[in-house]
Amino acid sequence: MNTKTKVEIRSFQDLMESAKEQEIRYEKHNLNQLEDIITNELTELLGIPYREAKGVAESGIFQWYKKNFHNES
Numbered sequence: 807m808n809t810k811t812k813v814e815i816r817s818f819q820d821l822m823e824s825a826k827e828q829e830i831r832y833e834k835h836n837l838n839q840l841e842d843i844i845t846n847e848l849t850e851l852l853g854i855p856y857r858e859a860k861g862v863a864e865s866g867i868f869q870w871y872k873k874n875f876h877n878e879s
Contacts, residue, residue, distance in 0.1 A: 818866055821847055841867055 821844050841863045848859035 817852060818844070818848070818862065822866070822870055837867055837871065 825840060825843075841860075844863040844866065845856065845859045848854045848862060849856050852859075854862070
């Protein structure tokens with residue numbers, strides 16, 4: 807894993823923690839808004855192309871949601 811990848815992963819984790827700290831409600835209708843915020847941040851802060859950033863945001867949110875809410879049904 808190169809340095810850029812490590813920075814990208816760390817930055818994504820920081821974004822998720824920041825969202826958690828701001829007490830964003832992670833209901834389904836809010837996930838799209840969160841995805842847009844993360845996509846824009848990845849694009850603007852790290853210079854990742856939009857399409858790639860969107861994929862990272864979608865994947866990351868799905869994994870986070872599954873990890874945190876899988877058993878809450």
